[in-house]
Amino acid sequence: xxxxxxxxxxxxxxxxxxxxxxxxxxxxxxxxxxxxxxxxxxxxxxxxxxxxxxxxxxxxxxxxxxxxxxxxxxxxxxxxxxxxxxxxxxxxxxxxxxxxxxxxxxxxxxxxxxxxxxxxxxxxxxxxxxxxxxxxxxxxxxxxxxxxxxxxxxxxxxxxxxxxxxxxxxxxxxxxxxxxxxxxxxxxxxxxxxxxxxxxxxxxxxxxxxxxxxxxxxxxxxxxxxxxxxxxxxxxxxxx
Amino acid sequence: xxxxxxxxxxxxxxxxxxxxxxxxxxxxxxxxxxxxxxxxxxxxxxxxxxxxxxxxxxxxxxxxxxxxxxxxxxxxxxxxxxxxxxxxxxxxxxxxxxxxxxxxxxxxxxxxxxxxxxxxxxxxxxxxxxxxxxxxxxxxxxxxxxxxxxxxxxxxxxxxxxxxxxxxxxxxxxxxxxxxxxxxxxxxxxxxxxxxxxxxxxxxxxxxxxxxxxxxxxxxxxxxxxxxxxxxxxxxxxxx
Numbered sequence: 001x002x003x004x005x006x007x008x009x010x011x012x013x014x015x016x017x018x019x020x021x022x023x024x025x026x027x028x029x030x031x032x033x034x035x036x037x038x039x040x041x042x043x044x045x046x047x048x049x050x051x052x053x054x055x056x057x058x059x060x061x062x063x064x065x066x067x068x069x070x071x072x073x074x075x076x077x078x079x080x081x082x083x084x085x086x087x088x089x090x091x092x093x094x095x096x097x098x099x100x101x102x103x104x105x106x107x108x109x110x111x112x113x114x115x116x117x118x119x120x121x122x123x124x125x126x127x128x129x130x131x132x133x134x135x136x137x138x139x140x141x142x143x144x145x146x147x148x149x150x151x152x153x154x155x156x157x158x159x160x161x162x163x164x165x166x167x168x169x170x171x172x173x174x175x176x177x178x179x180x181x182x183x184x185x186x187x188x189x190x191x192x193x194x195x196x197x198x199x200x201x202x203x204x205x206x207x208x209x210x211x212x213x214x215x216x217x218x219x220x221x222x223x224x225x226x227x228x229x230x231x232x233x234x235x236x237x238x239x240x
Numbered sequence: 241x242x243x244x245x246x247x248x249x250x251x252x253x254x255x256x257x258x259x260x261x262x263x264x265x266x267x268x269x270x271x272x273x274x275x276x277x278x279x280x281x282x283x284x285x286x287x288x289x290x291x292x293x294x295x296x297x298x299x300x301x302x303x304x305x306x307x308x309x310x311x312x313x314x315x316x317x318x319x320x321x322x323x324x325x326x327x328x329x330x331x332x333x334x335x336x337x338x339x340x341x342x343x344x345x346x347x348x349x350x351x352x353x354x355x356x357x358x359x360x361x362x363x364x365x366x367x368x369x370x371x372x373x374x375x376x377x378x379x380x381x382x383x384x385x386x387x388x389x390x391x392x393x394x395x396x397x398x399x400x401x402x403x404x405x406x407x408x409x410x411x412x413x414x415x416x417x418x419x420x421x422x423x424x425x426x427x428x429x430x431x432x433x434x435x436x437x438x439x440x441x442x443x444x445x446x447x448x449x450x451x452x453x454x455x456x457x458x459x460x461x462x463x464x465x466x467x468x469x470x471x472x473x474x475x476x477x478x479x480x
Contacts, residue, residue: 064310085309085322096315098315
C-alpha cells in the first residue's frame with residue numbers, strides 16, 4: 001500500500017471497514033495450528049507448547065501498555081489506557097491476567113518454574129513479541145494503539161476457545177480457563193476504546209493507512225508466533 | 241566519583257547514609273529562590289512564575305513513571321510502582337495530582353489556559369525536565385528509581401510549604417493547597433518503597449555509586465528548574 005498525502009481521508013465507515021477486513025483476512029484464527037487446535041487435533045505436548053510460548057506474549061503485554069501510557073501526552077488518554085496494565089499485573093487481591101495464564105499452564109500440567117523460565121521460549125516467538133514491543137516503543141503512539149486492535153477480533157474467539165478446551169482437551173483442569181473468562185468482557189471493551197482513539201486521531205489518509213498497516217503488522221506478530229510453535233512442536237516432537 | 245568494580249560494596253547503612261547526604265548537600269530546599277520563597281520574600285509574579293513552570297515538571301511525572309513501569313521486568317515491582325501514575329493522572333472520581341496543581345495555579349490567579357499552554361514554559365525548565373524523563377528512558381531502571389529518591393527529602397518540605405503559603409502568601413486561595421496535602425502522605429510512602437528497591441537491587445559497589453550519582457543528577461534537575469525561574473522572574477520582571 002502506497003500512502004499518499006494528497007489523497008482524501010477515508011470516511012469513518014470506510015476506514016473501520018478496512019480495519020475489520022484485516023481481521024477477516026489475516027487474524028491468526030485462520031492459522032493451521034489454530035485450526036487444528038479448534039478441531040481438537042493437537043496432542044497434549046502441542047497444546048502445552050502453545051500455552052508455554054504464548055506466555056511470552058502475555059507477560060510482555062503490560063510492558064507494551066506501559067510504553068503506550070508513557071507516550072500518551074493527554075492525561076485523559078492515559079486514564080483510559082492504564083487499567084490494561086492493572087488487569088494484567090493484578091492489584092490488591094486480584095492476581096491479574098499474567099498469573100491467570102500461569103495457572104492455565106499449571107492446569108495443563110506445566111510446572112510454574114518451567115513457565116517462568118524464559119530460556120524455554122522459542123526464538124521465533126521471542127523475535128515476534130519483541131518486535132511488537134519495539135513497534136510500540138518506536139512507531140507513533142497512534143500506530144501502537146492501532147496495533148492493539150486485534151482485540152476487535154478476539155471476543156468471539158475467546159468464547160469459542162473455552163468450549164474447545166472443555167470439549168477436546170478435558171485433561172486441562174477447568175480452573176485453568178479463568179484467563180479466557182476474564183478476557184471475554186475485557187477484550188471487546190478495550191477494543192472499543194482503542195478503536196475510538198484510532199478513529200478520532202487518524203484523520204488524514206496517511207494516518208489511516210498507517211493504522212491499517214499497524215494492524216497488519218500485529219496480525220503478522222500473532223501469526224509468526226503460531227508458525228514458530230507449529231514448526232517446533234510438530235506431532236512427533238516433545239518440546240515442553 | 242570514580243566507580244570501581246574491584247571495591248567492596250558499602251554496607252546498607254553506609255549506602256543509605258550516602259544517599260541521605262546527597263539530600264543534605266544538594267536538595268533544592270537550599271536554592272536561593274527557595275529560601276526567598278520560604279522567608280516570604282517573593283512577589284506575586286515570582287510565585288506565579290514558579291507555579292507555572294513547576295507544572296511542566298508535574299505533568300511529566302506520570303510519563304516518566306510509565307517509562308519506569310515499562311522497564312520493570314518483575315510484575316511485583318510494577319504493581320508497587322503503578323499507583324504513582326494513577327495518583328498523578330487521577331482515576332474515577334479522584335482528579336489526581338496534575339489537576340490539583342492546575343487548581344493551585346488557578347488559586348494563585350493564573351488562568352487554566354495559561355497553565356496548559358506549554359509555550360509559557362522557560363527553556364531551562366524544559367531542558368531540565370526533559371533531561372529527567374530521558375534519564376529514566378535511557379539509563380538503567382535502577383538508576384531511574386534511584387533518581388526518584390529526592391522524595392526522601394520532600395516530606396518535611398511539603399508540610400512547611402503549606403504553612404509558608406498560608407502565612408506569607410495568603411492571597412493564594414486555600415483550596416489551592418490540596419496538591420501539597422496529598423503529597424504529605426504520598427511522598428514518604430513512595431520514597432520508602434523506592435529506597436527498598438534501590439537497597440535490594442544495587443548490590444555491587446558500582447551499582448551503589450550509580451544510584452548516588454542518579455540522585456545527584458535528580459537534585460541538579462530540581463536545582464536547574466529553580467535557576468531558570470529565578471533568572472527569568474527577577475524581582476522587576478513580570479513573566480506570567
